[in-house]
Amino acid sequence: xxxxxxxxxxxxxxxxxxxxxxxxxxxxxxxxxxxxxxxxxxxxxxxxxxxxxxxxxxxxxxxxxxxxxxxxxx
Amino acid sequence: xxxxxxxxxxxxxxxxxxxxxxxxxxxxxxxxxxxxxxxxxxxxxxxxxxxxxxxxxxxxxxxxxxxxxxxxxxxxxxxxxxxxxxxxxxxxxxxxxxxxxxxxxxxxxxxxxxxxxxxxxxxxxxxxxxxxxxxxxxxxxxxxxxxxxxxxxxxxxxxxxxxxxxxxxxxxxxxxxxxxxxxxxxxxxxxxxxxxxxxxxxxxxxxxxxxxxxxxxxxxxxxxxxxxxxxxxxxxxxxxxxxxxxxxxxxxxxxxxxxxxxxxxxxxxxxxxxxxxxxxxxxxxxxxxxxxxxxxxxxxxxxxxxxxxxxxxxxxxxxxxxxxxxxxxxxxxxxxxxxxxxxxxxxxxxxxxxxxxxxxxxxxxxxxxxxxxxxxxxxxxxxxxxxxxxxxxxxxxxxxxxxxxxxxxxxxxxxxxxxxxxxxxxxxxxxxxxxxxxxxxxxxxxxxxxxxxxxxxxxxxxxxxxxxxxxxxxxxxxxxxxxxxxxxxxxxxxxxxxxxxxxxxxxxxxxxxxxxxxxx
Numbered sequence: 001x002x003x004x005x006x007x008x009x010x011x012x013x014x015x016x017x018x019x020x021x022x023x024x025x026x027x028x029x030x031x032x033x034x035x036x037x038x039x040x041x042x043x044x045x046x047x048x049x050x051x052x053x054x055x056x057x058x059x060x061x062x063x064x065x066x067x068x069x070x071x072x073x074x
Numbered sequence: 075x076x077x078x079x080x081x082x083x084x085x086x087x088x089x090x091x092x093x094x095x096x097x098x099x100x101x102x103x104x105x106x107x108x109x110x111x112x113x114x115x116x117x118x119x120x121x122x123x124x125x126x127x128x129x130x131x132x133x134x135x136x137x138x139x140x141x142x143x144x145x146x147x148x149x150x151x152x153x154x155x156x157x158x159x160x161x162x163x164x165x166x167x168x169x170x171x172x173x174x175x176x177x178x179x180x181x182x183x184x185x186x187x188x189x190x191x192x193x194x195x196x197x198x199x200x201x202x203x204x205x206x207x208x209x210x211x212x213x214x215x216x217x218x219x220x221x222x223x224x225x226x227x228x229x230x231x232x233x234x235x236x237x238x239x240x241x242x243x244x245x246x247x248x249x250x251x252x253x254x255x256x257x258x259x260x261x262x263x264x265x266x267x268x269x270x271x272x273x274x275x276x277x278x279x280x281x282x283x284x285x286x287x288x289x290x291x292x293x294x295x296x297x298x299x300x301x302x303x304x305x306x307x308x309x310x311x312x313x314x315x316x317x318x319x320x321x322x323x324x325x326x327x328x329x330x331x332x333x334x335x336x337x338x339x340x341x342x343x344x345x346x347x348x349x350x351x352x353x354x355x356x357x358x359x360x361x362x363x364x365x366x367x368x369x370x371x372x373x374x375x376x377x378x379x380x381x382x383x384x385x386x387x388x389x390x391x392x393x394x395x396x397x398x399x400x401x402x403x404x405x406x407x408x409x410x411x412x413x414x415x416x417x418x419x420x421x422x423x424x425x426x427x428x429x430x431x432x433x434x435x436x437x438x439x440x441x442x443x444x445x446x447x448x449x450x451x452x453x454x455x456x457x458x459x460x461x462x463x464x465x466x467x468x469x470x471x472x473x474x475x476x477x478x479x480x481x482x483x484x485x486x487x488x489x490x491x492x493x494x495x496x497x498x499x500x501x502x503x504x505x506x507x508x509x510x511x512x513x514x515x516x517x518x519x520x521x522x523x524x525x526x527x528x529x530x531x532x533x534x535x536x537x538x539x540x541x542x543x544x545x546x547x548x549x550x551x552x553x554x555x556x557x558x559x560x561x562x563x564x565x566x567x568x569x570x571x572x573x574x575x576x577x578x579x580x581x582x583x584x585x586x587x588x589x590x591x592x593x594x
Binding site: 010016019022023026027029030033034040041042043046049052053054056057059060061063064068 | 153156164166170171174291293296304305308313321348350357361362582583
């Protein structure tokens with residue numbers, strides 16, 4: 001009925017801790033609520049959050065590739 | 075505002091293009107439109123790229139494009155508008171880990187809506203009904219608000235009709251939308267989303283290249299924001315407010331029916347997981363869109379008498395249209411406004427299809443006409459989708475715009491009440507359906523009351539243990555909901571535990587190659 005031969009694609013993987021870390025940093029708002037250091041004229045508050053998006057994309061892509069073997073249907 | 079002929083011509087041309095695409099899309103991966111699964115979920119055939127365009131087009135709406143910068147621009151706003159960025163940062167890891175489970179169990183069991191899942195998981199039609207009704211209620215104001223985005227850009231092109239005719243462009247746009255939706259189902263907004271998203275990316279990138287060069291660099295842009303609004307206030311309440319606002323928004327987003335529809339129309343778990351890594355590109359775009367609000371301040375559009383009528387009619391929502399008019403030549407104005415306008419149609423289409431799926435499956439088929447034929451089911455969904463659009467149009471025409479905004483706020487508070495049932499349900503059957511129903515009801519009432527008591531603003535200053543903790547109403551209400559559901563579940567489980575559950579653990583990891591009974 002579901003063709004995955006009993007492997008569990010939902011199993012926890014250590015790379016998920018990185019994802020949790022990305023989220024935890026995001027919650028720590030006082031840390032990034034500042035102007036200095038600026039980058040290309042952007043206050044830290046703004047460039048850090050934009051940059052953190054890119055970091056989260058990389059971490060998620062990493063988690064995807066490294067867990068992909070668990071997901072592949074035989 | 076004088077009529078901007080060049081812009082209008084370009085605008086109409088792009089609308090004609092998407093109208094054609096909307097109707098033509100019925101041939102794309104052709105399916106039987108008399109099956110709800112084909113009409114309402116496009117047969118579940120969308121691969122990574124199309125899903126990226128569809129969900130992106132779904133989530134990043136015309137209203138987003140107008141309202142987020144308006145928040146950055148306005149006197150009460152500033153840095154807080156950027157909540158849209160961390161909100162989307164935390165949501166994609168959540169999607170990555172959690173939503174493949176919903177996809178899998180839905181494929182294994184033939185579910186088309188989240189309420190279908192609840193019905194199957196808990197065996198309780200009343201809990202499923204609560205979930206369905208919540209989804210429909212939360213979606214309606216969202217559709218209405220897309221019309222606001224469309225209204226603003228039409229007015230910004232100087233289209234000034236008298237009396238009732240002022241609504242004619244809106245009515246025409248929505249009539250076209252209703253027609254190709256009826257005809258092609260989800261394939262229409264998916265195809266159009268490709269066009270719309272490309273246009274939005276082009277527009278925003280053009281803006282962030284041209285405008286800073288025009289006004290003297292990013293330093294100038296940020297220095298035109300009053301100091302006290304450039305950052306969040308440095309106090310405890312400001313931080314709890316910001317953090318709970320983006321947490322609550324993130325928890326709610328993928329519970330909305332249109333997000334679930336986007337997920338379930340994907341062809342595999344891989345598609346969802348890949349998109350969790352790729353969709354944040356739109357978040358980056360959203361951050362830049364928020365900064366358009368600051369650019370509007372730097373360009374001094376509020377002081378410019380040419381835009382005075384626009385601001386008096388639409389207040390801060392006119393910031394982005396004014397900015398675009400100020401900086402770009404007529405033909406690009408038409409292009410940018412068409413991007414926003416089409417950006418209203420795509421989510422409105424998906425939202426109305428999603429609401430129609432819910433009504434048809436979880437109200438009509440469940441309570442009114444069980445065992446109806448597939449064609450009847452599909453026909454009912456098509457009709458419902460039409461009714462929903464007409465309803466949204468009437469809402470915007472007849473009621474003050476502010477009501478739509480209040481209802482949208484409430485909608486976010488309502489939809490989050492489905493979090494315990496759906497998200498915990500994907501992992502465990504421990505929570506009792508009746509307990510969840512009580513929790514849901516309490517969360518709905520409490521959240522609505524809290525929101526109303528502070529004048530339909532999102533942050534509620536809760537006074538507890540001698541402290542005042544301002545936090546997003548949705549968070550407080552869903553915590554109460556969850557706490558109650560847990561407490562009551564412990565009680566109910568001790569006496570007569572409800573065991574109904576048609577799913578099995580393997581369902582939640584299903585790859586979807588099985589027969590699954592979709593569209594039966």
